[in-house]
Amino acid sequence: MQFLHLDSSFTPYGPSIDFEAFTFAGGEPHIKIINQNIEGPITITQRIRSFNDLGLLLIATDALRRMDVKVIHVFIPYFPAARQDRVMVLGESLSVKVYADIINAQNYNQVAVFDPHSEVTPALLNNVKVIQNYEFVKQCLQTIGEEVVLVAPDGGALKKIYKVSEYLGGVEVIECSKKRDVKTGQLSGFRVYEEDLKGKHCVIVDDICDGGGTFLGLAQVLKEKKAGKISLIISHGIFSNGTEKFEQQFDTIFTTNSFRDIDENSIEQIKL
Numbered sequence: 001m002q003f004l005h006l007d008s009s010f011t012p013y014g015p016s017i018d019f020e021a022f023t024f025a026g027g028e029p030h031i032k033i034i035n036q037n038i039e040g041p042i043t044i045t046q047r048i049r050s051f052n053d054l055g056l057l058l059i060a061t062d063a064l065r066r067m068d069v070k071v072i073h074v075f076i077p078y079f080p081a082a083r084q085d086r087v088m089v090l091g092e093s094l095s096v097k098v099y100a101d102i103i104n105a106q107n108y109n110q111v112a113v114f115d116p117h118s119e120v121t122p123a124l125l126n127n128v129k130v131i132q133n134y135e136f137v138k139q140c141l142q143t144i145g146e147e148v149v150l151v152a153p154d155g156g157a158l159k160k161i162y163k164v165s166e167y168l169g170g171v172e173v174i175e176c177s178k179k180r181d182v183k184t185g186q187l188s189g190f191r192v193y194e195e196d197l198k199g200k201h202c203v204i205v206d207d208i209c210d211g212g213g214t215f216l217g218l219a220q221v222l223k224e225k226k227a228g229k230i231s232l233i234i235s236h237g238i239f240s241n242g243t244e245k246f247e248q249q250f251d252t253i254f255t256t257n258s259f260r261d262i263d264e265n266s267i268e269q270i271k272l
């Protein structure tokens with residue numbers, strides 16, 4: 001197996017394929033595979049956060065097909081638009097399906113995705129393999145190295161967290177749900193289904209941290225319920241509002257490099 005890492009943040013873990021990539025002044029991408037003798041299956045790793053990232057994957061795939069590479073697997077650590085997995089009102093797009101349809105059209109032999117937001121993403125993809133967050137969470141908890149309880153912020157996270165708990169041998173789970181403003185649909189608070197957290201080390205586990213409102217708000221409520229330490233384990237760390245506020249609220253924060261490289265000391269990043 002040879003590996004093509006379109007994004008250099010992913011360390012090649014086997015014989016890798018060399019390529020040159022540049023962008024024309026007008027913005028069009030160009031790619032040239034340098035290795036002339038490519039044998040056997042190839043895995044392309046590419047995090048896709050935009051149509052530009054997707055475009056690079058597509059032209060790399062085309063280059064490989066023209067070199068007569070028959071078996072291509074892709075690993076997409078962050079699958080785009082996974083939160084746009086339903087049409088709430090007429091006029092919205094089902095964006096996750098737009099990406100999935102384009103990827104399916106490439107006829108990859110396998111499409112691996114890491115901790116997708118919901119079951120919709122894998123349901124839409126052909127030849128899909130889901131890499132769950134279980135091992136990642138286990139590694140984070142080993143670093144924490146003390147007894148903890150797992151906290152699921154909402155129903156989406158809850159579906160997954162019991163499986164994580166089972167994988168870890170039955171760690172206690174604290175269930176929560178989000179309160180939303182009836183008129184605007186905006187997040188307005190949390191219900192935590194435990195009266196007193198008795199100084200427990202609460203570890204919030206979820207897939208995506210974007211603006212961070214969810215986790216900063218929940219940490220506040222956990223403190224009011226007498227939590228001890230509070231940590232955060234997030235598969236896809238976007239942190240679009242920066243990380244400063246998180247440092248004040250959390251004892252430890254873990255994420256992966258699925259969305260971007262993070263060099264803040266306050267965040268432990270585990271490479272996929």
Ligand SMILES: O=P(O)(O)OC[C@H]1O[C@@H](O)[C@H](O)[C@@H]1O
Nearest residue numbers: 207208209210211212213214
């Ligand atoms: O509050 P931010 O960080 O913007 O969004 C994160 C939340 O939005 C959801 O889709 C994620 O699963 C998580 O619960």
